[in-house]
Amino acid sequence: MSVNAWIIVGDQPTVxxxxxxxRSLGGPVGAVVAGxxxxxxxxxxxxxxxxxxxxxPDDVPAEACAPAVADAIAADPPRVxxxxxxxxxxxxxxAAAARLGAAVLTGARSVSIDGGDVTVVNAVFGDIxxxxxxxxxxxxxxxxxxxxxxxxxxxxxxxEVSATPLPLKVIETRMHDFDEVDLNSAHRVIxxxxxxxxxxxxxxxxxxxxxxxxxIACSRPVAEGLNWMGKDRYIGSSGAHIAPQLYLTVGVSGxxxxxxxxxGAETIVAIxxxxxxxxxQQTDYGLVGDLYQLVPAITAALK
Amino acid sequence: xxxxxxxxxxxxxxEATVGADGTVDxxxxxxxxxxxxxxxxxxxxxxxxxxxxxLIGLTAGGKGAGTPIAxxxxxxxxxxxxxxxxxxxxxxxxxxxxxAVLAAAVRRIGxxxxxxxxxSSVDVAAKMVPTVLAGExxxxxxxxxxxxxxxxxxxxxxxxxxxxxxxxxxxxxAVLAASADAAVPHVPGMKELLAAGKKPVEQLELTALDVxxxxxxMTVTGRARPERKARxxxxxxxxxxxxxxxxxxxxxxxxxxx
Amino acid sequence: xxxxxxDEQQLIRDAVREFAEAEVTPIATEIDRDxxxxxxxLPKLAExxxxxxxxxxxxxxxGADYVSYxxxxxxVSRACASTGIILSAHTSLATWPIFKFGTEAQxxxxxxxxxxxxxxxxxxxxxxxxxxxxxxxxxxxTLHADGYALNGSKMFITNAPYADVYxxxxxxxxxxxxxxxxxxILEKDTPGFSVGxxxxxxxxxxxxTPPVYFSDCRVPKEALLGGEGDGFKIAMQTLDxxxxxxxxxxxGIAQAALDASVAYAKERIxxxxxxxxxxxxQWMIADMAxxxxxxxxxxYRAASCVDNGRPYSTEGAMAKLFASxxxxxxxxxxxxxxxxxxxTESYPVERNYxxxxxxxxxxxxxxxxxxxxxxxxxx
Numbered sequence: 001m002s003v004n005a006w007i008i009v010g011d012q013p014t015v016x017x018x019x020x021x022x023r024s025l026g027g028p029v030g031a032v033v034a035g036x037x038x039x040x041x042x043x044x045x046x047x048x049x050x051x052x053x054x055x056x057p058d059d060v061p062a063e064a065c066a067p068a069v070a071d072a073i074a075a076d077p078p079r080v081x082x083x084x085x086x087x088x089x090x091x092x093x094x095a096a097a098a099r100l101g102a103a104v105l106t107g108a109r110s111v112s113i114d115g116g117d118v119t120v121v122n123a124v125f126g127d128i129x130x131x132x133x134x135x136x137x138x139x140x141x142x143x144x145x146x147x148x149x150x151x152x153x154x155x156x157x158x159x160e161v162s163a164t165p166l167p168l169k170v171i172e173t174r175m176h177d178f179d180e181v182d183l184n185s186a187h188r189v190i191x192x193x194x195x196x197x198x199x200x201x202x203x204x205x206x207x208x209x210x211x212x213x214x215x216i217a218c219s220r221p222v223a224e225g226l227n228w229m230g231k232d233r234y235i236g237s238s239g240a241h242i243a244p245q246l247y248l249t250v251g252v253s254g255x256x257x258x259x260x261x262x263x264g265a266e267t268i269v270a271i272x273x274x275x276x277x278x279x280x281q282q283t284d285y286g287l288v289g290d291l292y293q294l295v296p297a298i299t300a301a302l303k
Numbered sequence: 304x305x306x307x308x309x310x311x312x313x314x315x316x317x318e319a320t321v322g323a324d325g326t327v328d329x330x331x332x333x334x335x336x337x338x339x340x341x342x343x344x345x346x347x348x349x350x351x352x353x354x355x356x357x358l359i360g361l362t363a364g365g366k367g368a369g370t371p372i373a374x375x376x377x378x379x380x381x382x383x384x385x386x387x388x389x390x391x392x393x394x395x396x397x398x399x400x401x402x403a404v405l406a407a408a409v410r411r412i413g414x415x416x417x418x419x420x421x422x423s424s425v426d427v428a429a430k431m432v433p434t435v436l437a438g439e440x441x442x443x444x445x446x447x448x449x450x451x452x453x454x455x456x457x458x459x460x461x462x463x464x465x466x467x468x469x470x471x472x473x474x475x476x477a478v479l480a481a482s483a484d485a486a487v488p489h490v491p492g493m494k495e496l497l498a499a500g501k502k503p504v505e506q507l508e509l510t511a512l513d514v515x516x517x518x519x520x521m522t523v524t525g526r527a528r529p530e531r532k533a534r535x536x537x538x539x540x541x542x543x544x545x546x547x548x549x550x551x552x553x554x555x556x557x558x559x560x561x
Numbered sequence: 562x563x564x565x566x567x568d569e570q571q572l573i574r575d576a577v578r579e580f581a582e583a584e585v586t587p588i589a590t591e592i593d594r595d596x597x598x599x600x601x602x603l604p605k606l607a608e609x610x611x612x613x614x615x616x617x618x619x620x621x622x623x624g625a626d627y628v629s630y631x632x633x634x635x636x637v638s639r640a641c642a643s644t645g646i647i648l649s650a651h652t653s654l655a656t657w658p659i660f661k662f663g664t665e666a667q668x669x670x671x672x673x674x675x676x677x678x679x680x681x682x683x684x685x686x687x688x689x690x691x692x693x694x695x696x697x698x699x700x701x702x703t704l705h706a707d708g709y710a711l712n713g714s715k716m717f718i719t720n721a722p723y724a725d726v727y728x729x730x731x732x733x734x735x736x737x738x739x740x741x742x743x744x745x746i747l748e749k750d751t752p753g754f755s756v757g758x759x760x761x762x763x764x765x766x767x768x769x770t771p772p773v774y775f776s777d778c779r780v781p782k783e784a785l786l787g788g789e790g791d792g793f794k795i796a797m798q799t800l801d802x803x804x805x806x807x808x809x810x811x812x813g814i815a816q817a818a819l820d821a822s823v824a825y826a827k828e829r830i831x832x833x834x835x836x837x838x839x840x841x842x843q844w845m846i847a848d849m850a851x852x853x854x855x856x857x858x859x860x861y862r863a864a865s866c867v868d869n870g871r872p873y874s875t876e877g878a879m880a881k882l883f884a885s886x887x888x889x890x891x892x893x894x895x896x897x898x899x900x901x902x903x904x905t906e907s908y909p910v911e912r913n914y915x916x917x918x919x920x921x922x923x924x925x926x927x928x929x930x931x932x933x934x935x936x937x938x939x940x
Binding site: 273274275276288 | 824827828830835
């Protein structure tokens with residue numbers, strides 16, 4: 001069986017969307033797993049035809065299996081190789097793309113194989129435009145991995161390979177003593193931007209968040225430049241991409257790098273004093289005014 | 304020890320405009336060093352100072368990649384010298400093509416112990432060039448790197464993982480992609496800015512580099528404005544904040560958002 | 562004639578702007594409100610090599626051209642006019658006389674420390690009864706066996722008492738008027754030297770400008786800068802350059818006021834539209850932008866004369882005259898555009914307005930500048 005699409009899997013089996021895309025292309029679907037055996041088993045139980053598991057010692061991170069992953073894929077070269085966006089998966093996809101000489105696309109909205117070419121509609125430049133791209137040869141796609149795929153009754157065979165890993169190993173893991181927030185599971189999120197003048201003003205946002213039962217997040221400049229919030233709370237091209245029921249922005253100008261992280265939100269509300277702020281091009285409800293008056297007013301109205 | 308740090312001279316899509324037909328107009332955008340590259344340079348400079356290493360900047364791109372102001376802007380941030388590949392054919396280069404060119408340049412520079420890159424470029428934001436570059440070189444790659452110490456062949460790398468930090472040991476050359484908040488880049492001082500123009504600059508001809516031919520060929524066959532989820536675009540009068548708040552809450556309850 | 566900035570000048574502008582926004586802007590309102598000298602900025606300015614920018618590298622400076630220096634002063638002043646004058650008085654008024662007239666020994670002792678920003682400088686010429694008429698100063702310097710004894714008082718001394726090094730002008734020969742004036746280098750802890758109460762001013766409130774007093778204050782013979790009787794000439798030549806620094810400060814104040822007005826005009830809705838759509842506002846903005854641009858060209862031209870070794874006395878006077886009066890006009894229009902809000906402390910334009918006026922007064926009043934320009938034009 002000659003695999004048409006390979007899926008690369010790291011430490012987590014969150015590849016449900018990748019399997020769906022791979023299946024839509026027709027042809028056999030394989031998965032290469034560089035993670036614990038349990039992940040290989042979960043994937044094998046789902047809708048894939050073949051699983052190669054790169055086993056490695058416990059203190060070896062998934063990245064160290066990059067050559068083994070590339071070898072497995074090159075042994076049965078596909079038209080398309082896909083992975084999720086986790087840092088280790090990006091490394092493995094990069095290795096596979098280099099080995100295959102594949103074109104790499106990271107903003108695919110749709111993929112199909114027509115005749116000789118793989119056709120991809122690819123969002124470019126922070127999602128400001130779409131390009132339709134035809135690729136002759138192999139394509140490597142970086143996509144949102146999606147949920148853990150359900151078991152589908154069958155069970156693909158797991159082929160174990162244990163190649164020499166690259167010379168890197170984990171020597172220490174330090175977990176934070178606070179819980180990082182999972183913005184992806186929040187139904188409502190409040191986004192804080194530069195319009196908030198002082199860190200003390202976050203107290204006002206906290207009150208709104210409680211009344212709204214929402215998580216608090218921020219656009220990049222606040223998180224990085226000013227350290228008001230941890231990295232786990234920023235939304236944007238280099239942070240989280242979320243699709244909550246409600247995204248309420250406070251003092252956010254609506255810069256591309258931030259808004260690209262929330263295009264999937266059901267409802268977007270914006271509060272900003274500048275009527276020309278870009279954010280108002282992308283809102284369902286816009287309030288042009290002073291956030292220091294409007295935020296407490298909304299908190300009160302919710303109670 | 305020899306460290307290479309990659310950088311890109313490019314425009315922020317924030318300043319670009321998109322026509323109805325999907326073509327992107329960059330004419331009013333001001334070019335600069337891509338936002339996260341100074342973070343990588345800062346991280347690399349600190350390691351170079353601690354390890355007594357030389358720090359070489361590397362960039363590859365289309366027309367403009369090697370303009371004097373771009374080169375000085377990069378050098379002023381702490382590089383010892385730069386290597387530039389400027390070729391029109393790279394204007395529309397895909398991620399893997401660019402990575403292959405950078406890999407060829409790293410091989411040409413020779414004796415490189417470490418390549419540090421930024422998290423992603425401000426315009427393309429693919430996060431893939433460092434990983435494909437590592438694949439081309441056959442080296443380990445680690446992303447979301449927040450700290451790096453050590454010497455050639457014995458690097459200690461900290462990287463962010465969900466909920467914490469992991470420390471890795473790498474015994475060999477590697478490619479590290481610095482996380483966007485790994486360091487706050489210092490603002491170049493007047494002496495650094497004025498010294499930049501005097502540092503060594505080497506231009507490499509693309510045709511003279513040994514870049515393996517790509518087996519996949521990518522052609523753009525169409526452009527369009529993206530279909531955005533249609534937004535109501537409703538503005539609520541805020542003359543009376545309490546009334547505006549009430550109107551918003553009512554509307555959100557009615558639409559099911561609350 | 563190339564009106565474009567060089568690569569270095571553009572990069573310098575961007576870097577100083579970034580520095581100013583990160584380090585100066587966040588404290589600008591507070592230090593003005595509290596009349597507080599921003600002592601903590603001195604090492605940061607020094608680290609950016611801003612304190613001795615136009616001096617040669619071998620003297621510890623950054624070796625920057627004068628155009629780059631005025632760009633830097635403008636960018637710092639745009640964030641905070643007080644910080645702008647702290648920097649400019651140190652670099653143009655206090656450091657320059659040592660650079661230009663100092664002996665090797667004096668340069669060894671002071672120049673590197675000042676160009677590196679390790680020691681802060683001040684310029685002590687003005688007296689209670691001698692401002693524009695500087696030659697009428699009554700501070701004296703009497704020669705004794707062990708040095709000179711300074712007696713008298715000076716007023717409005719920028720950077721006192723934080724400065725470590727003071728250029729002091731006093732009469733070694735009171736009978737000879739201007740030709741009897743000499744210049745001295747004084748260190749701050751010299752016995753007989755004291756600093757008076759802080760002066761509370763309308764603007765540049767974070768700039769410390771107290772009076773200073775000399776009471777049998779002994780300085781060694783080696784403290785004489787230049788020769789006896791050279792003091793007035795040293796002072797006037799120093800002010801020729803200093804006024805270019807002040808003109809850059811005025812530019813920064815004006816630009817800040819314009820930037821605030823543009824942002825406000827786009828935001829403020831009246832009659833259902835942003836006021837930026839109203840012609841009255843548009844014409845004010847147009848005038849402000851044009852005057853600032855004209856001022857900037859005069860400032861750059863004066864700075865270019867310095868760089869090209871050409872005379873710059875008249876050119877500096879024109880730049881200072883025009884830029885300072887522009888700053889006052891633009892800041893006034895800025896408050897007008899902001900309406901009632903512009904009159905409150907919630908908006909930055911009231912500070913721009915209060916800061917602007919001093920640029921018409923110090924380092925030579927506008928009347929002095931007109932005298933210089935008229936004399937040169939009527940020759």
